[in-house]
Amino acid sequence: MQIKVVTSKEMEIRRVLNTLKDTLFFDKNGYTPKLPSNPAFEVLKQHARQKRLTAEEFKIAEIITGEAYDSQKEKYDNTCKKVEEYTEEVWRLFKSLPLREYEGWGFKVFPEYIIVPTLYGIGGSYNHEKGMVFTQLTEDPERNRSRTLHEMVHVGIEEAVVKKYNLDQNTKEYIVDRFMIDHFGDIFPHYQEQKSTMRAEPRVRALLQQQGKPKFDWRNIDREMWGVYRSPVPYPGPALQKGPEPQ
Numbered sequence: 579m580q581i582k583v584v585t586s587k588e589m590e591i592r593r594v595l596n597t598l599k600d601t602l603f604f605d606k607n608g609y610t611p612k613l614p615s616n617p618a619f620e621v622l623k624q625h626a627r628q629k630r631l632t633a634e635e636f637k638i639a640e641i642i643t644g645e646a647y648d649s650q651k652e653k654y655d656n657t658c659k660k661v662e663e664y665t666e667e668v669w670r671l672f673k674s675l676p677l678r679e680y681e682g683w684g685f686k687v688f689p690e691y692i693i694v695p696t697l698y699g700i701g702g703s704y705n706h707e708k709g710m711v712f713t714q715l716t717e718d719p720e721r722n723r724s725r726t727l728h729e730m731v732h733v734g735i736e737e738a739v740v741k742k743y744n745l746d747q748n749t750k751e752y753i754v755d756r757f758m759i760d761h762f763g764d765i766f767p768h769y770q771e772q773k774s775t776m777r778a779e780p781r782v783r784a785l786l787q788q789q790g791k792p793k794f795d796w797r798n799i800d801r802e803m804w805g806v807y808r809s810p811v812p813y814p815g816p817a818l819q820k821g822p823e824p825q
């Protein structure tokens with residue numbers, strides 16, 4: 579098995595502190611991340627928005643989260659078990675992708691992935707440098723599986739596509755959602771594009787869902803994105819700035 583499931587108090591504290599720090603980003607992008615249920619967090623969030631969180635306040639958040647973790651240890655253990663029940667299936671699905679071909683355009687594959695079940699933050703997130711996936715469990719087994727894969731796809735495309743073309747949040751999510759639907763639409767029939775992806779870059783939307791084509795050919799993603807973002811030839815809108823040659 580190349581997926582490990584791990585949880586720890588330290589990681590959960592870091593997650594809560596990072597979530598708190600990013601309050602403005604989450605506000606701006608329409609997310610409502612979970613934080614430990616303690617009224618102190620309302621004040622801390624307000625201070626985070628005003629960018630005036632103090633070291634002492636971070637310490638308070640750390641203590642509250644540590645206590646919340648200890649008092650819910652059983653819940654964490656159970657969540658880990660539930661995630662472990664589906665990691666083999668997720669790994670099998672992930673390995674069913676034409677990864678060799680996709681590595682050609684830079685899709686990043688880690689020899690091992692670490693899944694961190696969490697009770698806080700947004701539903702799912704990732705660390706593309708470490709091959710880590712953070713996930714909150716839902717009551718819906720299909721959703722839990724697809725969410726983990728969704729985050730593994732984020733890890734895969736972060737450098738090669740998202741950073742390379744400096745994509746905004748909505749466009750990034752749109753690409754991951756289309757990738758999921760094109761590859762795993764049959765496995766996860768209820769998987770849908772997130773609403774926010776309606777605001778993704780229209781040229782990328784046009785690219786990935788071309789009329790008359792059932793699926794996008796993901797082997798060509800880098801070439802096509804280059805056409806959208808860097809080509810001196812209009813594609814299909816006004817001329818774009820010329821950037822460096824593709825790596």
Ligand SMILES: [Zn+2]
Nearest residue numbers: 728732751754
């Ligand atoms: Zn996502």
